Amino acid sequence: MDKLIEKIQFYYDTILQNAPAFLIGLVVLLVGFSIANFGKKFTQNKIKSKVKNTLSGLFIAQIISGIIKTITIVIFLDFIGFQGITSKILAGAGILTFVIGFAFKDIGENFLAGIILAFKSPFKENDLIESEKVIGYVKELRIRETIIKTTDGKDVFVPNSQILKSPLINYTIDGFLRNEFMLGLDYSSDLSNAIQVIIESVSKTDGVLLGAKKPTVVIDEFAASTINLKVLFWLDTFKSSSKSYHLAIRTQVMKNVLDALTENEFSLPYNIIEVKQYKG
Template sequence: MNYVEILENQIVSMWEGFIAILPNLAIALLVMFVTWLVAKFAVRIVDRLAGKSTMREDLRQLLETVVRLAIWLAGIMLALIIAIPGFTPTGLIAGLGIGALAIGFAFQDIFENFLAGVLIMLREKMRIGDLIEVEGVLGKVEKITLRETYVRQLSNELTIMPNSMLFKNAVKILTDDTVRRNEVIVGVAYDTDLELAQKTIEEAMGTVDAIVKDRPVVVYAQEFGGSSIDFLVQWYAQSASRDLRQTKSEAIKAIKKALDAKGIDIPFPIQTNYFPEPLRIEQVAGAAAD
């Protein structure tokens, strides 16, 4: 057998087949270009329509993604039918069915995060701009995609979290309501008039502008501490308009100023020396010699 001649015939046949499908490939590329244009304009139309409504930002992003994905799937399917003779959607579905198990294991995390992203966008809570805390991460939600969520921490660091983590774990939404309760522990000396101390703290909290005036300020004598009697002070402040740490700082300064004006002491904790006196070098040397 003339193997060289057989190889030449195969190469010529493949080249002729490639030349024959060039018009189909050109049409398929044109279909892909048209698909890109249609998807681009469709997303703009959806964004314009959604902008006129009261739709949440995350739902608007989900709608844009679904529209873009549907158009691209239709365009790719049409391009494959044109470029590959004998290709049918039924054949593609059958081929996917054969390898569905392998694909499922390979892309399990991607599918899980994708589904979690859709469910997060559909639920009412946790919108873009909310301050959340989950798995030790505290920050502001900047962006929600179908796979991950962008959280800007209070230290200005950006944390990209998989959607499955937000969906499976408890998420604390700190800005779900317009006001949030905060608290601080204030200790006074044992010889203090507790009624006077309580009244002084209440009056001091009334001078803090950031506190919501229509919510009660709670001042309770809570427990006997090691060196003081501790008061629990609780109040409500705006959760979105300002940093709660700033409000707490203003409250502490107001309480300290008021207690000083009344001559009420805030004692230091009693320190206990739990460590023995250190050994001298002579003692260590003697112990080693023994």
């Protein structure tokens, strides 16, 4: 306890003796952090104009900013008279790296994963991706995590190592996104005619792709009261990455299908539950 008090007293006396240098050191600290922030923005803007994936530029800018801030802190400590501390930091860098690497291995793992993601570029900003059941749009790649805006508006911070080690689904990398929905028809329905009506209705909806990505209808199951059909169609995500855009087309498709089936007198019944009572 006495040694701790002596060290505190030593640092206090050192600060008093070097008061002018301490004030100058604060100025150096503020200037250094300002340069780091400016350098971060400058690097982002320069790299954005030269690379396709803006997330890589942001990640590199964060690393450069972190290095400048670290150097600034070391200079500040040296400037105010704590040369012993900076010397020990530099001398013990190897041991410190080992200890930190062991204690914070998850942070180091996420950092390395971030570097790989930044240069491998499996996704870009605003791409719709899925990782470990988290589905959303990529907003930012940070040193430790990737920020994903889910389709219901939540901001999810996913560790970079999780994205790297788990299966990653990118729904927008090739510009195609498939939508689907289910509907049930009465067992007495003419399925061939119904499928034809559905396909024609979906195909006429603006935003739905045709040709090789034309709409498809398949029989999914024979339920208790209905024959369930699965309707599948494709959208061009290069036109818009907005979830509201995709949902608007999906809504219009479902409305058109319902109108077409009703117009052609097809029945879409509810599930029927038969309750029997037996007298004991």
